[in-house]
Amino acid sequence: MSQIETFYDVMRRQGITRRSFMKYCSLTASALGLGPAFVPKIAHAMETKPRTPVIWVHGLECTCCSESFIRSAHPLAKDVVLSMISLDYDDTLMAAAGTQAEAALQDTIDKYKGNYILAVEGNPPLNEDGMFCIVGGKPFVDQLKHAAEHAKAIISWGACASYGCVQAAAPNPTRATPVHKVITDKPIIKVPGCPPIAEVMTGVITYMLTFDRLPTLDRQGRPEMFYSQRIHDKCYRRPHFDAGQFVEHWDDENARKGYCLYKMGCKGPTTYNACSTIRWNDGVSFPIQSGHGCIGCSEDGFWDQGSFYDRLTNIKQFGIEANADVIGGTAALAVGGAVAAHAAVSALKRAQQKNDARKAAAKTQSSKTRSSVDKNEDA
Amino acid sequence: MRDATYTPGPTEDEPDKAKLTGDITESDFKHVSRNTSVYVYEAPVRLWHWTNAAMILILIVTGYFIGSPPPTMQIGEAYQQFVFGYIRFAHFAAAMVLTVGFFGRIYWAFAGNHHARQMFYIPFLQSAFWEELLYEFRWYLFLEKKPRKYVGHNPLAQLAMFFFMTVGLTFMLVTGWALYAQGAGEGSIPDDLFGWLLAWVGNSQILHTLHHLGMWAIIIFMIIHIYAAIREDIMSRQSMVSTMISGHRTFRDDD
Numbered sequence: 157m158s159q160i161e162t163f164y165d166v167m168r169r170q171g172i173t174r175r176s177f178m179k180y181c182s183l184t185a186s187a188l189g190l191g192p193a194f195v196p197k198i199a200h201a202m203e204t205k206p207r208t209p210v211i212w213v214h215g216l217e218c219t220c221c222s223e224s225f226i227r228s229a230h231p232l233a234k235d236v237v238l239s240m241i242s243l244d245y246d247d248t249l250m251a252a253a254g255t256q257a258e259a260a261l262q263d264t265i266d267k268y269k270g271n272y273i274l275a276v277e278g279n280p281p282l283n284e285d286g287m288f289c290i291v292g293g294k295p296f297v298d299q300l301k302h303a304a305e306h307a308k309a310i311i312s313w314g315a316c317a318s319y320g321c322v323q324a325a326a327p328n329p330t331r332a333t334p335v336h337k338v339i340t341d342k343p344i345i346k347v348p349g350c351p352p353i354a355e356v357m358t359g360v361i362t363y364m365l366t367f368d369r370l371p372t373l374d375r376q377g378r379p380e381m382f383y384s385q386r387i388h389d390k391c392y393r394r395p396h397f398d399a400g401q402f403v404e405h406w407d408d409e410n411a412r413k414g415y416c417l418y419k420m421g422c423k424g425p426t427t428y429n430a431c432s433t434i435r436w437n438d439g440v441s442f443p444i445q446s447g448h449g450c451i452g453c454s455e456d457g458f459w460d461q462g463s464f465y466d467r468l469t470n471i472k473q474f475g476i477e478a479n480a481d482v483i484g485g486t487a488a489l490a491v492g493g494a495v496a497a498h499a500a501v502s503a504l505k506r507a508q509q510k511n512d513a514r515k516a517a518a519k520t521q522s523s524k525t526r527s528s529v530d531k532n533e534d535a
Numbered sequence: 536m537r538d539a540t541y542t543p544g545p546t547e548d549e550p551d552k553a554k555l556t557g558d559i560t561e562s563d564f565k566h567v568s569r570n571t572s573v574y575v576y577e578a579p580v581r582l583w584h585w586t587n588a589a590m591i592l593i594l595i596v597t598g599y600f601i602g603s604p605p606p607t608m609q610i611g612e613a614y615q616q617f618v619f620g621y622i623r624f625a626h627f628a629a630a631m632v633l634t635v636g637f638f639g640r641i642y643w644a645f646a647g648n649h650h651a652r653q654m655f656y657i658p659f660l661q662s663a664f665w666e667e668l669l670y671e672f673r674w675y676l677f678l679e680k681k682p683r684k685y686v687g688h689n690p691l692a693q694l695a696m697f698f699f700m701t702v703g704l705t706f707m708l709v710t711g712w713a714l715y716a717q718g719a720g721e722g723s724i725p726d727d728l729f730g731w732l733l734a735w736v737g738n739s740q741i742l743h744t745l746h747h748l749g750m751w752a753i754i755i756f757m758i759i760h761i762y763a764a765i766r767e768d769i770m771s772r773q774s775m776v777s778t779m780i781s782g783h784r785t786f787r788d789d790d
Binding site: 182193197234273287319374376378384385386389395396397398399400401402405415418423427428452455456461462468469471479480481483484485487488493495498499501502505506518520 | 599
């Protein structure tokens with residue numbers, strides 16, 4: 157492992173000045189929520205640590221995670237981060253193909269047993285013995301299990317690897333299964349999103365390299381530093397939400413004024429991600445800023461939560477599409493109707509009983525003691 | 536009946552004439568004097584009932600608006616108005632009062648009389664309960680001429696109270712606090728206590744939908760509860776509505 161160059165070596169070899177390198181370190185520190193005291197620590201780690209070998213495998217996916225990753229707009233990321241890790245196998249990015257590529261994979265596993273990081277983009281389909289996704293002539297699930305066996309840790313890139321995403325959406329014909337349900341004996345970091353934000357991806361890797369440990373994860377296994385708050389919590393349109401000023405229709409005056417997209421089905425209030433802080437494309441914008449609600453792409457099963465444009469999720473368990481209000485309202489109406497009908501019958505019955513009792517009373521007028529008539533009358 | 540308070544009237548052979556007030560007749564008095572009352576709902580139970588009812592009403596109205604907000608209002612700049620914020624505040628505040636009330640009610644199940652405990656369990660091992668439940672069903676299906684007398688809840692009411700209030704309110708409290716934990720943020724007390732639920736359910740939209748359906752279940756309970764209380768008050772043999780005000784249950788006959 158000592159032959160592997162350090163990150164700093166690679167950066168300098170690529171013509172990056174020390175000044176730029178220090179800039180990168182401080183930017184990374186602030187992106188990770190660390191104080192200025194950590195900048196030299198990051199720099200030190202970069203200068204002295206050998207690059208971490210990374211095996212990047214692709215299951216059922218669309219490569220949007222890779223596309224996002226290589227476009228990391230963090231000043232040096234596209235030059236540095238890819239070089240920073242020793243990306244020994246990535247069938248999408250590597251020049252080698254076929255036998256050579258598979259040999260590279262096996263070499264890396266053999267050479268760095270227990271020391272490499274396995275990055276998984278996409279997920280394995282389990283139906284038909286995994287035949288829905290074949291890599292190198294074998295089901296992807298086999299490759300995944302093989303590569304995971306000696307991995308130090310696993311990064312689940314994107315919604316596919318973390319939760320299943322579109323290929324696992326109901327009825328999930330291929331039984332696409334998120335990584336943590338297939339590999340259960342390794343630490344797994346979920347970096348959900350469709351795709352995840354590039355700076356989040358590079359940030360997670362940088363953290364692991366700098367501190368030699370996994371970032372703190374939340375209950376769902378996501379790095380807390382990027383996924384502990386909802387988009388809603390840091391949304392710049394939040395004041396309009398609190399004011400009750402909403403876009404009512406696309407292209408209405410409120411949309412032009414940049415009001416809250418809650419009524420247009422924005423999933424910001426239920427989505428944990430860093431879009432409203434880090435934003436996309438070098439911090440240029442993010443969906444809400446562009447006038448479209450969040451679709452909640454970094455949430456578990458987001459394809460199965462009804463329309464992207466409904467605030468209330470449609471429930472399909474009843475065979476028809478209806479939201480909670482339609483179902484509840486219908487049930488309440490039915491119960492209300494039943495109650496009204498029951499009340500009417502009760503009233504009729506009561507009137508009838510009174511009538512019968514009056515007749516009976518007329519017959520037994522002579523009886524002195526209090527008859528059941530009075531009782532019924534008074535009742 | 537451990538806590539039963541029996542209020543005896545004057546005996547039949549020496550009716551207290553001085554008590555014949557207003558337009559009361561000798562025959563009226565015979566009824567009045569034989570009426571009995573049992574102290575069923577102690578003050579904390581009644582206080583809880585009405586506080587709970589008021590909070591549920593607030594929660595339903597504000598909760599509905601949180602799901603489907605009122606039309607956009609243009610009172611001023613966004614920083615000058617707080618319409619949706621107040622709606623959400625009312626929802627959260629009422630929910631907190633409801634939570635405290637519910638815990639108070641659970642405390643009173645231990646501290647209060649045995650009627651205070653009835654809401655929290657179903658005596659499903661007693662065959663009499665099921666027999667009486669069937670009878671009550673038949674009474675509501677107009678198959679029985681005469682309802683049975685109950686000091687506390689009848690079996691059908693006990694079943695409804697248990698599932699809609701004890702279980703239902705618990706469900707609404709747990710899901711509601713889990714949703715509140717999202718806004719309170721990681722590391723907050725609501726998150727420490729209820730954050731596990733969101734992690735377990737997965738997507739918060741599902742949690743929102745379940746909480747929303749719970750609201751409709753409570754609306755349905757309200758319809759049935761108010762109808763049944765008024766109907767029983769009119770048609771059954773004991774008082775209903777006033778019992779939740781005075782605490783005393785009175786009976787119309789002594790059969």
